[in-house]
Amino acid sequence: MADSTKNKITVLMxxxxxxxxxxxxxRMTGSNAVVSNYPGTTxxxxxxxxxxxxQEYEIIDxxxxxxxxxxxxxxxxxxRMLRDCPxxxxxxxxxxxxxxxxxxxxLEVMERGMPCIVAVNxxxxxxxxxxxxxxxxxxxxxxxxxxxTTATSGEGIRxxxxxxxxxxxxDLDAILKRLNGENTAKKQVSGCGGCGGC
Amino acid sequence: MVAVGGAEQxxxxxxxxxxxxxxxxxxxxxxxxxxTYGTYKRTLGDVLGELTVKPLTGIPVAVAALFAxxxxxxxxxxxxxxxxxxxxxxDAHWLPWLQSLWPDPASWHYFVFxxxxxxxxxxxxxxxxxxxxxxxxxxVLPAILIFYLxxxxxxxxxxxxxxxxxxxxxxxxxxxxxxxIVPAILGLGCxxxxxxxxxILETRKQRFIMMSLLAIFIPCGAQLxxxxxxxxxxxxxxxxxxxxxxxxxxxxxxxxIPGENPEILVDVPPYHWPVKxxxxxxxxxxxxxxxxxxxxxxxxxxxxxxxxxxxxVIQALAAxxxxxxxxxxxxxxxxxxxxxxxxxxxxxxxxxxxxIPMTAYQxxxxxVLISIxxxxxxxxxxMLREGWKELIAALAVLxxxxxxxxxxxxxxxxxxxxA
Amino acid sequence: xxxxxFELEFGDMAVVREIHTSHHDLNCMGLRVGKxxxxxTKQPIKGPVVVLLGEVEIAMGLDMAAEILVDVIGTDA
Ligand SMILES: Nc1nc2c(ncn2[C@@H]2O[C@H](COP(=O)(O)OP(=O)(O)OP(=O)(O)O)[C@@H](O)[C@H]2O)c(=O)[nH]1
Ligand SMILES: [Mg+2]
Numbered sequence: 001m002a003d004s005t006k007n008k009i010t011v012l013m014x015x016x017x018x019x020x021x022x023x024x025x026x027r028m029t030g031s032n033a034v035v036s037n038y039p040g041t042t043x044x045x046x047x048x049x050x051x052x053x054x055q056e057y058e059i060i061d062x063x064x065x066x067x068x069x070x071x072x073x074x075x076x077x078x079x080r081m082l083r084d085c086p087x088x089x090x091x092x093x094x095x096x097x098x099x100x101x102x103x104x105x106x107l108e109v110m111e112r113g114m115p116c117i118v119a120v121n122x123x124x125x126x127x128x129x130x131x132x133x134x135x136x137x138x139x140x141x142x143x144x145x146x147x148x149t150t151a152t153s154g155e156g157i158r159x160x161x162x163x164x165x166x167x168x169x170x171d172l173d174a175i176l177k178r179l180n181g182e183n184t185a186k187k188q189v190s191g192c193g194g195c196g197g198c
Numbered sequence: 199m200v201a202v203g204g205a206e207q208x209x210x211x212x213x214x215x216x217x218x219x220x221x222x223x224x225x226x227x228x229x230x231x232x233x234t235y236g237t238y239k240r241t242l243g244d245v246l247g248e249l250t251v252k253p254l255t256g257i258p259v260a261v262a263a264l265f266a267x268x269x270x271x272x273x274x275x276x277x278x279x280x281x282x283x284x285x286x287x288x289d290a291h292w293l294p295w296l297q298s299l300w301p302d303p304a305s306w307h308y309f310v311f312x313x314x315x316x317x318x319x320x321x322x323x324x325x326x327x328x329x330x331x332x333x334x335x336x337x338v339l340p341a342i343l344i345f346y347l348x349x350x351x352x353x354x355x356x357x358x359x360x361x362x363x364x365x366x367x368x369x370x371x372x373x374x375x376x377x378x379i380v381p382a383i384l385g386l387g388c389x390x391x392x393x394x395x396x397x398i399l400e401t402r403k404q405r406f407i408m409m410s411l412l413a414i415f416i417p418c419g420a421q422l423x424x425x426x427x428x429x430x431x432x433x434x435x436x437x438x439x440x441x442x443x444x445x446x447x448x449x450x451x452x453x454x455i456p457g458e459n460p461e462i463l464v465d466v467p468p469y470h471w472p473v474k475x476x477x478x479x480x481x482x483x484x485x486x487x488x489x490x491x492x493x494x495x496x497x498x499x500x501x502x503x504x505x506x507x508x509x510x511v512i513q514a515l516a517a518x519x520x521x522x523x524x525x526x527x528x529x530x531x532x533x534x535x536x537x538x539x540x541x542x543x544x545x546x547x548x549x550x551x552x553x554i555p556m557t558a559y560q561x562x563x564x565x566v567l568i569s570i571x572x573x574x575x576x577x578x579x580x581m582l583r584e585g586w587k588e589l590i591a592a593l594a595v596l597x598x599x600x601x602x603x604x605x606x607x608x609x610x611x612x613x614x615x616x617a
Numbered sequence: 618x619x620x621x622x623f624e625l626e627f628g629d630m631a632v633v634r635e636i637h638t639s640h641h642d643l644n645c646m647g648l649r650v651g652k653x654x655x656x657x658t659k660q661p662i663k664g665p666v667v668v669l670l671g672e673v674e675i676a677m678g679l680d681m682a683a684e685i686l687v688d689v690i691g692t693d694a
């Protein structure tokens with residue numbers, strides 16, 4: 001319904017601090033958000049535009065947060081943005097070397113019933129640390145697109161941009177079932193737009 | 199392990215809200231199925247990371263790093279570019295050229311744009327196109343260039359959180375915690391982003407203390423650049439004075455302001471080499487920001503001050519404030535002019551001080567006064583955005599501090615027999 | 618042997634047993650009951666404690682570290 005006015009889709013970039021959200025944001029939108037190697041670099045939101053396959057996205061880089069229970073004023077901004085943009089797609093950014101923390105906030109976001117896509121960033125750092133992340137497995141389990149990226153080199157950015165339109169509302173029950181080894185695949189494919197890519 | 203059937207029901211029955219334990223349970227199961235850890239060999243970066251956070255090795259490294267930072271700043275900004283190049287360019291070419299070109303030295307527009315027709319250097323001329331340009335381009339630009347370059351390296355390497363750990367116990371005494379070093383260091387570049395960066399502190403009390411101390415005691419890069427040029431020998435003393443004030447008034451604020459003072463809890467990210475493109479990009483953006491926002495302000499500031507001089511306003515104010523300035527702060531009454539300019543740009547104010555005849559001690563006291571007095575208008579605006587109640591309270595603190603600390607410094611000066 | 622977190626010596630490895638403070642915040646930073654950690658440093662004059670949790674280093678205040686109970690499982694030189 002928001003599309004009738006502007007035809008712009010809002011994408012919020014949410015994730016732990018220092019996982020490379022701003023770096024990804026700059027790559028996707030060509031903006032100049034500040035990127036530094038300490039948690040809490042971004043303390044306010046920044047907007048940018050991405051045009052991908054004739055669709056215009058308004059991407060919003062928000063401060064990093066450890067959970068949706070804000071600890072400080074910067075995290076409050078992130079939580080407020082999620083509340084103020086209920087129609088937005090949420091791009092959840094993980095640090096591949098700290099998947100567990102990322103998953104926690106991902107589950108919190110998914111519980112809100114917002115369409116999600118996951119970017120597993122810092123793949124190069126994970127590789128150096130001999131950590132392997134099965135992104136395909138994660139995608140299967142979570143039921144939302146999961147893309148491996150390295151913001152510093154630009155790897156995976158194209159794919160990430162292409163996958164935004166496939167963002168899905170995650171079904172926590174289905175995730176639990178899949179964790180138990182049940183097959184819930186039929187629901188999956190229908191949402192995929194039939195590209196056959198996944 | 200939580201029974202899965204149970205967790206399932208929880209999801210179905212309530213409005214899809216999990217307890218945080220149930221969430222962690224799911225997280226663990228998801229990671230177990232998708233992430234594998236190989237054997238990891240520690241790298242040089244990890245070893246360095248530990249060495250720079252351990253007190254025995256970390257504190258000497260921090261002292262050395264900050265000292266290196268400072269000496270590079272001084273030698274590059276002060277000696278190399280400004281004295282070696284800019285001063286020659288502006289004093290030997292630009293100023294005489296303007297003075298010969300601009301018509302009618304007795305007119306008001308000559309006074310406003312070129313300044314003193316007899317001046318032989320760009321500091322003293324004090325016209326919009328002479329001092330205004332010289333201060334912003336000749337002095338401040340090289341200073342903030344090198345400052346931002348070094349700050350970017352600090353930011354991008356991952357050293358800041360380690361520095362935060364090292365200074366935590368000191369900052370804890372003034373109601374903050376170690377991570378307040380982030381807004382403090384950003385503030386040494388420019389107070390404006392630093393005020394917003396106080397959002398990383400947890401409680402309102404901490405944010406308020408940091409914001410007040412930032413606005414009062416942390417000089418910005420532009421101001422530092424001009425200080426290096428005007429009073430190169432006294433910068434260290436001024437700094438010491440500001441640090442003492444920071445700790446003293448932080449300690450008092452911590453005692454009087456109600457509220458909590460939580461401890462530090464922060465990620466210490468691994469070191470990595472600053473990415474060249476990112477460093478260049480940040481440097482470029484910050485410099486552009488300076489050229490777009492600060493330079494016009496400096497020029498505008500000179501214009502306003504000159505017009506106020508022409509209108510006799512500054513002379514009147516100087517006469518009015520003379521008793522206060524001379525007896526309480528121990529500085530000449532002419533300091534009123536720079537103090538008005540300080541509201542627009544502190545770098546400009548310090549530059550203006552250099553033309554007022556006064557003793558070394560008076561110079562020192564005026565520089566400190568300008569530093570701690572009212573934040574510049576840009577800082578003022580962002581503070582307002584963070585909350586008007588805080589701003590008003592911060593201004594109240596500021597008045598008290600300016601009077602108390604200004605008077606205290608004067609008293610010490612008298613005791614030492616230099617005032 | 619159960620100890621308070623800040624009582625660990627440099628290089629000690631331990632398993633987290635009980636967390637009696639800022640449970641949620643610590644969990645979100647990766648410090649959870651059952652996780653292994655290693656003591657990196659303790660700062661002098663009541664300064665913070667830095668521990669390594671798997672791949673992540675976190676720094677926390679001393680009072681916080683006093684509220685976390687751990688079991689020492691060994692030392693890593
Ligand atoms: N090795 C590696 N480093 C990365 C990658 N992406 C980002 N970084 C680095 O990680 C650090 C943090 O990046 P930011 O983009 O500032 O992180 P952020 O998520 O915006 O952080 P906050 O604003 O604090 O929430 C920077 O030093 C980046 O250079 C990556 O894919 N690989
Ligand atoms: Mg950011």
